Amino acid sequence: GEEVAQTPKHLVRGEGQKAKLYCAPIKGHSYVFWYQQVLKNEFKFLISFQNENVFDETGMPKERFSAKCLPNSPCSLEIQATKLEDSAVYFCASSQAGTGKNIQYFGAGTRLSVL
Amino acid sequence: AQKVTQAQTEISVVEKEDVTLDCVYETRDTTYYLFWYKQPPSGELVFLIRRNSFDEQNEISGRYSWNFQKSTSSFNFTITASQVVDSAVYFCALSEITTSGTYKYIFGTGTRLKVLA
Numbered sequence: 001g002e003e004v005a006q007t008p009k010h011l012v013r014g015e016g017q018k019a020k021l022y023c024a025p026i027k028g029h030s031y032v033f034w035y036q037q038v039l040k041n042e043f044k045f046l047i048s049f050q051n052e053n054v055f056d057e058t059g060m061p062k063e064r065f066s067a068k069c070l071p072n073s074p075c076s077l078e079i080q081a082t083k084l085e086d087s088a089v090y091f092c093a094s095s096q097a098g099t100g101k102n103i104q105y106f107g108a109g110t111r112l113s114v115l
Numbered sequence: 116a117q118k119v120t121q122a123q124t125e126i127s128v129v130e131k132e133d134v135t136l137d138c139v140y141e142t143r144d145t146t147y148y149l150f151w152y153k154q155p156p157s158g159e160l161v162f163l164i165r166r167n168s169f170d171e172q173n174e175i176s177g178r179y180s181w182n183f184q185k186s187t188s189s190f191n192f193t194i195t196a197s198q199v200v201d202s203a204v205y206f207c208a209l210s211e212i213t214t215s216g217t218y219k220y221i222f223g224t225g226t227r228l229k230v231l232a
Contacts, residue, residue: 033219033220035220035222040224041204041206041224041225042222042224043206043220043222045219045220045221048217048219055217056213056215056217056218056219058213059219089158091160093160098216098217098218099212099218100146100147100148100210100211100212100218101148101165101167101210102218103150103162103165104162104220105162106152106159106160106161106162107159108157108158108159109158109159109160111158
């Protein structure tokens with residue numbers, strides 16, 4: 001499609017439950033990025049993909065977070081055993097290429113509330 | 116370390132006033148890219164502009180203009196004759212290129228602009 005599509009818009013989970021978020025990048029874009037926006041508007045980079053390959057995972061809390069981008073499927077970000085501090089808006093972005101000059105186009109975000 | 120600072124947390128102006136949002140960055144790179152995004156109340160992030168480090172020409176797009184000054188590591192954003200629809204949080208971002216050749220954005224903490232009718 002012509003925009004980054006993120007689903008669901010809102011997700012509510014009890015502490016300890018699993019959460020799975022989805023992202024369909026813009027058609028023709030090879031790179032996908034996940035960011036977490038927490039209170040006070042801080043953005044934290046989580047992970048990026050080049051097609052189905054991990055491009056950079058230096059921001060991922062590896063114990064409970066995992067992500068995939070499989071061919072012909074939306075990318076996904078999964079949080080096992082959610083904690084209160086995982087409450088945030090998770091943004092997905094896509095870009096055409098993987099150099100620093102490339103513009104990242106963002107989806108509308110998924111708001112995760114962990115109760 | 117790469118860093119983006121938006122010192123203004125919130126600005127309120129009356130419609131038709133001009134307003135400037137500040138962005139100061141730190142980078143070790145000689146070639147780098149800066150971006151501005153708008154986050155309206157609906158929550159999405161809307162791309163506004165990209166600027167590379169070797170082009171110091173100011174840019175104007177309608178009521179929006181950007182002033183890039185390498186000497187002061189600043190990339191400020193001015194809205195002329197502000198409108199209520201400009202009310203949003205505005206983020207400045209720097210593209211960080213890692214030693215392994217990947218890249219990601221470093222965001223400032225945003226400036227909330229309220230334009231009052």
